[in-house]
Amino acid sequence: MRQVSSESPAIFDFIETLVEQSNVTSAELAAFLKYSAMLLCNLGNFYGEGDQKFVPDLTAEALRKIAAISPKTKASLEKIIDRLIAVPPFSLGYPGKNTQSFYYLGDELVSQDEVNRVSEVMNKRSIGPENTRIRKVVQGRKTILQLLQASAELGPASNQSDELAEGILLVRGDHSDELAQVCSALKKAREHAGNSKQTAFLTHFIECCRTGSLQAFQESQKAWVTDISARVENIIGFIEPYRDPAGIRSEWKAMIGIADPDETSRLKHFVDSSVNGGKGPFEKSLFEAPDFTSVHALAVCGSIVFEAANLPNYEYIRETYGFKNIVLANRLSVNNNPNLPCYWVDPSELEDFKASTHVVRFITTAIHELIRHGSGKLLSEIKPGTYDFDKQNPPTNPLSGEAVTSHYLPSQTWTSVFGKLAGTVEECRAILMSEYLMDNKELLGIFGYTNTGDITANNLLYCTYMNIGVDGLQALEHYNSKDQSWGQVHHQAHFSILKHLLQDGDGVIDIAHDTTNRTLTVHVDRSKILSHGKPTLAQYLCRLHIWRCTADVSSCRKFYEPMCAVDGVWKFVQPNTVIRGDNVDVKVYEASNEEIIRSWVERDI
Incomplete structure (x- = not known):
């Protein structure tokens, strides 16, 4: 929480010290409990997905009434109340008028x-x-x-x-107090390690927490990835840099899970079917089959409960020692809740969509983590004069038809070259691959889906494209229109894919806008999925993959940033009402920055 905002830990302490008895109405108490649950679920007062700030639906007076139950809670509230209810900041980002980051x-x-x-x-x-x-x-x-x-x-x-x-x-x-407790607990855990690899992992990770050495953390990851098929699996440390506006500082994340043998067996079959001897100059010479485990999460510490992970994030460890894919089965099963609302699907298709979408999410997540995050060769100058590709006869760039002209220099990494773009481009690459392969009958058969069951392979393919539309629309909830930024890299990627299909998919996906009922509905043309949808996904995927492999950040930025821009039809401009004699007319504006400003000017506020 201390990585999110200065007030988050204090709000947590304030909530923890309250008791139920307080001189407030039932509505005020319900609003406070809703805010408290939201803060605890997100471990901070900014949403884990989207990074938008949320505040209680309560007045300062109502909060003070709640806090009046004891001198301690009253004093605690006064220290944080201004920051607790203050807006702006609206979201996390580089420190400024409308954003904040407690990394800085x-x-x-x-x-x-x-x-x-x-x-x-x-x-x-x-x-x-x-x-x-x-x-x-x-x-x-x-x-x-x-x-x-x-x-x-x-x-x-x-x-x-x-x-x-x-x-x-x-x-x-x-964070010395917390990390001292972590070290103490892990020393006790080490006494119960199941093998020498677990002992090595814990020893190096304890050193990392004690000294701050990231070299020790990398040593722990080398031991962790070799502990194959662990019955009790873990993820712990400063892992993902999603919330840092600079894209390099990572949020603390931890998970303990118990392996599901049946699901893990299916995933192992998937892994075994994926091993190959190389697929050209932009892939590794050998795909090293990773450990792929389905677990039931026992405990998760973080701003979100993630669905799956592909770790470690250090490319040299992945290439030399391997990597792990972990799916949180009980998190993914939440997608199968029939009571979850879905606002973007036509009522006539809703039953079939809900019956298939959780299967699509599981299979695409498996593809996402295994094939895409595990693939790709970064053309690099490993040390001065030594290359991991033929520098004299460089491979042909499929985007230009000419020899590649860029590569990674010594000490450069994917994240250091692509910076803030790295996270969202990599997630977009992974999402595209999972959607691209969802017509593969052999792959779907591994998970038990053919065209003879209740949920057919054709149903799953159709549902995949419906999900592209649904995920793209839902992603807009995580867009900050005030500073035109995305709060979460996965949602940014989902939106860009939908936008690309709408622009280049020749009608394979359409978004119907009912102005009377104020609804948006996703429609997919089944006849165009293979003829137009798949080639469009392939084109987008190839671009991102080659730019990543060749360190071509300028070409990537020139294409990807406009694809993520929320402009044109994506902007919502409120109309104005104008009195003309005895009539009230509605004036509608075009969806552009200028017309948004004009609409506010003409409100004459």
Whole structure:
């Protein structure tokens, strides 16, 4: 929670100290409980998906009535009430007028230039960013940028100066109290390790939590990926950089799950069917079959309960030691809840859609994690003069028909080159692959679906394209129109895919807008799925894949950012009412930035 906002831990403590007796109405109590549950589910007062801030549907007066049950709760509320109900900030992002990020804190706002300056120093000093934050301290006319590193230990390490560069200091001990408890618990866990690989994993990870060393964390991941078919599976650490506006600092995430042997057996069959001897210059020479486990999550710590994971995120570990795919079966089963609303499907198709969509989600998730996140070769200069491809006869770029002209330089990585784009482009690449392969009868047969059962392979393919429309529309909930940014990389990717199909799919998907009933409905033309839908997905997928393999970030940005732009038909402009004599006319505006501004000007507020 401390990575989300300064007030999140204090709000949590405030909720924990309350009792049911308070002088409030039932409606006020219900609103407070709803807010409390929302904060606990998201581990902070910003949505885990979308990063939008949420506030209680209560007045400050009602909150003070609730807090009046004891001097402790009253004092706790007064410390946080202004930040608790304040809007803006509207969402997470680089610190500014409308956004905030508690990865960047201090006496004054941390600028993007200052973030970049610290990153340059970190690269020179070989300090990884995942478990760090930046704090800006102003001392008179002097500004100090402190790089906070998460560790149980305090003070500089014995072999390291705390001054990284002029005006930039390394400060260890961020989250020290919590990490000291983590170390203590993991030492007890190590006593019950099932094998030497688990012991090695725990030993290295304890060192990471104690010292802040990301080298120790990487060693723990090397041991973790070799612990195949663990009965009790875990994910723990500063893992994903989704919430950092710079795309490099990671949120703490943890999961403990118990393996499901039946589902894991199906996934193992899927893995075994995927092994191959290489598929050209933009793929690895050998697809290393990963461990693929279906677990029932016993406990999850994080801002969202994720459906699946493909880890570790270090490419060199994946290529050398392997990787793991983990599906959270009991999280995915939530999609099979018949009571979940679906606003974008025609009532005549709703029953069939709900019967198939949870199957589509499970299979596409399996494809997403195994084939796409596990695929692709990054053409690289490994060290000066040494390449992992034939530099004298470079492969042909299928997008241009000419030899590739770009590659990764020594010490460059996929994330360092693509920056903020890396997360969403990689998720888009994975989603596209899963949707592209959903007409493969052999693949669907592995999971027991043919054209003879109650849910046929053809039904699943149709439902896949319906889901493209549904997911693309739902994604708009996570778009911040004020600063024109996306709060979640998966939703950004879903929207771009829908937009691409609408533009280039020749009507395979259509969104019907009923202005009278204020509804949007997804329609899919079955006759165009294979003839138009699949080639359109293939075109998009090929572009992202080649740009990623060749470090061509400029081409990727030029194409992908407009594809994610919410403009034109995606903008909603409220009309105005105009009195003309005895009549009231409705004035409708075009969906453009200029007309949005005009509509507000003409309201004469």
